[in-house]
Amino acid sequence: MKISYKTQGTCSTCIDVEVENGIVKDVRYTGGCNGNLKGISELVKGMPVDEVVRRLDGIRCGNKETSCPDQLCKALRQCALDEGR
Template sequence: MQTFTTSGVCAKTIDFKIEDGVLQNVKFNGGCPGNAIGLSAVVEGMKIQDVITRLEGIGCREKTTSCPDQLAKALKEFIK
């Protein structure tokens, strides 16, 4: 299990697991529960690069980041 500490969003951390390049068990800790659960369900079982491509750069309100963008950053950090 990996844990990523977020920046600039309500969720404090994101936990996730990667098996064979596929995202599993995504959990946002803090933030908006409905959005976090929904986003986790949508990306479950997706290839890492597909998640990054779809979510990177999404902002929230007037911010330049969001929980989806932070997940993309976490995955990019993981594949370095």
């Protein structure tokens, strides 16, 4: 399943996520801190969605209530909902 998730409260504006059988296959951010987000994207490839959410959920960026990793968790939850899990 592939989705495009519009982020809220972050410098990145969109996350394109591909998940197959509960495993993260690809993550691509639009905007944000290019190097950091490429790094996060590479690190989570091949990981179970539940593990990514366990590790990254709730991370904040400075004084913001959210962060790009936290928004990825929201995107992955949306993907799971769309799959009917």
